[in-house]
Amino acid sequence: MLKISEMAKLADTTRRTLIFYDEKDVFKPARKTSTGYRYYTYDQLYDLMFIRGLRSLDIPLDKIKKNKEH
Numbered sequence: 496m497l498k499i500s501e502m503a504k505l506a507d508t509t510r511r512t513l514i515f516y517d518e519k520d521v522f523k524p525a526r527k528t529s530t531g532y533r534y535y536t537y538d539q540l541y542d543l544m545f546i547r548g549l550r551s552l553d554i555p556l557d558k559i560k561k562n563k564e565h
Contacts, residue, residue: 496536497534497535498533499514499532506544513533519556519560521546521556521559522542522543
């Protein structure tokens with residue numbers, strides 16, 4: 496399992512972005528402890544990079560979330 500800071504570094508983003516994505520139900524951690532620590536798997540890195548790619552094309556998060564639900 497990767498800590499949030501490790502996942503952010505691998506994806507070249509910030510902890511705050513990952514927290515924001517979690518709060519908006521766009522990208523959730525694989526595990527969240529009762530104390531609020533977020534943990535991710537290496538397998539999730541592809542999904543995060545895909546979301547970041549869509550964001551770089553100015554696709555809004557609500558549209559990404561909606562398409563992800565289908």
